[in-house]
Amino acid sequence: xxxxxxxxxxxxxxxxxxxxxxxxxxxxxxxxxxxxxxxxxxxxxxxxxxxxxxxxxxxxxxxxxxxxxxxxxxxxxxxxxxxxxxxxxxxxxxxxxxxxxxxxxxxxxxxxxxxxxxxxxxxxxxxxxxxxxxxxxxxxxxxxxxxxxxxxxxxxxxxxxxxxxxxxxxxxxxxxxxxxxxxxxxxxxxxxxxxxxxxxxxxxxxxxxxxxxxxxxxxxxxxxxxxxxxxxxxxxxxxxxxxxxxxxxxxxxxxxxxxxxxxxxxxxxxxxxxxxxxxxxxxxxxxxxxxxxxxxxxxxxxxxxxxxxxxxxxxxxxxxxxxxxxxxxxxxxxxxxxxxxxxxxxxxxxxxxxxxxxxxxxxxxxxxxxxxxxxxxxxxxxxxxxxxxxxxxxxxxxxxxxxx
Amino acid sequence: xxxxxxxxxxxxxxxxxxxxxxxxxxxxxxxxxxxxxxxxxxxxxxxxxxxxxxxxxxxxxxxxxxxxxxxxxxxxxxxxxxxxxxxxxxxxxxxxxxxxxxxxxxxxxxxxxxxxxxxxxxxxxxxxxxxxxxxxxxxxxxxxxxxxxxxxxxxxxxxxxxxxxxxxxxxxxxxxxxxxxxxxxxxxxxxxxxxxxxxxxxxxxxxxxxxxxxxxxxxxxxxxxxxxxxxxxxxxxxxxxxxxxxxxxxxxxxxxxxxxxxxxxxxxxxxxxxxxxxxxxxxxxxxxxxxxxxxxxxxxxxxxxxxxxxxxxxxxxxxxxxxxxxxxxxxxxxxxxxxxxxxxxxxxxxxxxxxxxxxxxxxxxxxxxxxxxxxxxxxxxxxxxxxxxxxxxxxxxxxxxxxxxxxxxxxxxxxxxxxxxxxxxxxxx
Numbered sequence: 001x002x003x004x005x006x007x008x009x010x011x012x013x014x015x016x017x018x019x020x021x022x023x024x025x026x027x028x029x030x031x032x033x034x035x036x037x038x039x040x041x042x043x044x045x046x047x048x049x050x051x052x053x054x055x056x057x058x059x060x061x062x063x064x065x066x067x068x069x070x071x072x073x074x075x076x077x078x079x080x081x082x083x084x085x086x087x088x089x090x091x092x093x094x095x096x097x098x099x100x101x102x103x104x105x106x107x108x109x110x111x112x113x114x115x116x117x118x119x120x121x122x123x124x125x126x127x128x129x130x131x132x133x134x135x136x137x138x139x140x141x142x143x144x145x146x147x148x149x150x151x152x153x154x155x156x157x158x159x160x161x162x163x164x165x166x167x168x169x170x171x172x173x174x175x176x177x178x179x180x181x182x183x184x185x186x187x188x189x190x191x192x193x194x195x196x197x198x199x200x201x202x203x204x205x206x207x208x209x210x211x212x213x214x215x216x217x218x219x220x221x222x223x224x225x226x227x228x229x230x231x232x233x234x235x236x237x238x239x240x241x242x243x244x245x246x247x248x249x250x251x252x253x254x255x256x257x258x259x260x261x262x263x264x265x266x267x268x269x270x271x272x273x274x275x276x277x278x279x280x281x282x283x284x285x286x287x288x289x290x291x292x293x294x295x296x297x298x299x300x301x302x303x304x305x306x307x308x309x310x311x312x313x314x315x316x317x318x319x320x321x322x323x324x325x326x327x328x329x330x331x332x333x334x335x336x337x338x339x340x341x342x343x344x345x346x347x348x349x350x351x352x353x354x355x356x357x358x359x360x361x362x363x364x365x366x367x368x369x370x371x372x373x374x375x376x377x378x379x380x381x382x383x384x385x386x387x388x389x390x391x392x393x394x395x396x397x398x399x400x401x402x403x404x
Numbered sequence: 405x406x407x408x409x410x411x412x413x414x415x416x417x418x419x420x421x422x423x424x425x426x427x428x429x430x431x432x433x434x435x436x437x438x439x440x441x442x443x444x445x446x447x448x449x450x451x452x453x454x455x456x457x458x459x460x461x462x463x464x465x466x467x468x469x470x471x472x473x474x475x476x477x478x479x480x481x482x483x484x485x486x487x488x489x490x491x492x493x494x495x496x497x498x499x500x501x502x503x504x505x506x507x508x509x510x511x512x513x514x515x516x517x518x519x520x521x522x523x524x525x526x527x528x529x530x531x532x533x534x535x536x537x538x539x540x541x542x543x544x545x546x547x548x549x550x551x552x553x554x555x556x557x558x559x560x561x562x563x564x565x566x567x568x569x570x571x572x573x574x575x576x577x578x579x580x581x582x583x584x585x586x587x588x589x590x591x592x593x594x595x596x597x598x599x600x601x602x603x604x605x606x607x608x609x610x611x612x613x614x615x616x617x618x619x620x621x622x623x624x625x626x627x628x629x630x631x632x633x634x635x636x637x638x639x640x641x642x643x644x645x646x647x648x649x650x651x652x653x654x655x656x657x658x659x660x661x662x663x664x665x666x667x668x669x670x671x672x673x674x675x676x677x678x679x680x681x682x683x684x685x686x687x688x689x690x691x692x693x694x695x696x697x698x699x700x701x702x703x704x705x706x707x708x709x710x711x712x713x714x715x716x717x718x719x720x721x722x723x724x725x726x727x728x729x730x731x732x733x734x735x736x737x738x739x740x741x742x743x744x745x746x747x748x749x750x751x752x753x754x755x756x757x758x759x760x761x762x763x764x765x766x767x768x769x770x771x772x773x774x775x776x777x778x779x780x781x782x783x784x785x786x787x788x789x790x791x792x793x794x795x796x797x798x799x800x801x802x803x804x805x806x807x808x809x810x811x812x813x814x815x816x817x818x819x820x821x822x823x824x825x826x827x828x829x830x831x832x833x
Binding site: 021025043046049050053122124127139140145342346360378381382386 | 437452453455456654655656658661667670671672673675684691738768771772799803814815
């Protein structure tokens, strides 16, 4: 008896490469690989010919040559005699600075707006909806430029702070908000301040230890220890005590008006502030929608079940709603952080010297090494993105619902 | 009936219904419930009202005192004479520049205008299912008409491309009987050959039904944003579908090519890709070729958005129940058939909101081209308008105009997508 499902017994024919599903996929993959190699070879040979015609080569030697330009907002020491490499590092730190600042404010603002949008106060929820729709639907570049223009046009200039009848004055005598940027006090760490900082870090670790201990005690013996006030006390008391014991090693340097400008303190340029604000309010609109969706995703039955168990509203939020909502909120939240970091490359539009402004801007224009600089630039952003997605995958796996 | 005479008073008729107390009805109840339900809510309400009052009281005189018919900011200030008021005359005076850029030939403004009006008719049957399907013929012809209107030149160029594509499609239909892959290959080869031959015809008769040709570096203003947005989104949809299918594929090499492309593009900011278009791409082209910046930018933005669309569609593919794939297999459909007839229609439907999100994001991102010194709407405002002597210092009016234009388009698209989602809901709930 023969079965119809028996494979044909004849030998291998060339037409099987196209018509037989067992071999066809190999043919396709081979063709794809061939095309890819051909394309890369074609582009590569074009590149070599073009470079040879222009008398160029691929080399990263320019990174160790003096940059010759100044960067007015920097976190580490830098002058125009430093190398291009150091300029790039300054830019990189500036990118990370604005990204971190932006992520923090965007999260705070976004969570607030998202929660307020769910409020049963009609006017507040409508106001928040308007905020979200307006900021989501207009390009972030326009917001950056608008806020920059507003800063320059609306805030007073440093010269307005001068004289007896000054037009503007410093807030609390220590903060100056000018059109050129913000000036804030700078903490100076004197001798012995290391101990104060060390104590502060140790007390933060102690807070976590205490909370864990209290939780264990609650779960194993059912004893409820107070958590909030001891944590607050641990946070402030040891560090402040130590601060006075060591004889106030940490002092503040206040910005002062010297000539036509301020000196001393921390100076944040208007471009940094505008970029930071614009990225924050733009991203916050997206985060707000996320938070709202996350909270709405927790079904009402959960809240009601928790209430019928006798939990207070505060605890319902902390123990029942938030843990479930966070699972929905966090993955898109991280991708918004990633977007914010990538959008920070728009700094070039307001002259903030981030990595795109230094390496991809002035260094590129001065050395003319387009391929090398753009490659480095992409590599940097790629590293950040891939490492954040790796972290996100780890997180997703850890909060995944465990199936039985 | 019981004897009730022993009681002093017995009511025999129903009392008329009383209206609820004043605090429990109408606007007062609404106010109490929605605005002043607790002391915290009351504070929030008062703060919000104060905030709205501040904005309205600041903006109202500014808008109503607005001046529409002067020719410079100095004149505006003279007319206003110290009062607050907007100087909207920058919009009226520079209207054409803001919309079309400063190099597009003045007497040809009607061409892009007509092209965008026709875009509404071409997009309508795609957007609204209820319209007669015959209108799709116009949609198919639209890209060629729009190209001819905006870029000008002889009508033969787009016509020859159209003929070439039709030849390719006929070849595809002939060969599809054999296998889908053969059909695709034959169709593409036939189309390329036909377009190549057509090129001779159109270059032989450059004056046949020709408009004044406009090089693409002369495009600008909001028109440039719209062109980039529409072209790149429509090109990136098919590429995104292919990438998503490739990423889901069992063929390891194809899968990894797609994964690397998608992850690379999604990992870098668009602005670095625009740098590539601006300064790097020329190195990778054969020596002597010099195609213009707008085309290079379109290539890079299309790559960018197709990677994002691929991820959205991959989500849609993954959301389909496994049973759909198995059902397609058990019907004996091959890969191309099962994808075309069963999987993609459902997966694309699921991914519509995501695709619209990407489209809106992409349209917003087209403003980034101003960074590589192209004069789109933002580039026009920052460059020729704000740096001119007449209008140096008019910020609010110009940026407000830009915000308004983008808001109308993006908000409109997102509202449409929500409407479409409701239309496509086929589960009975």
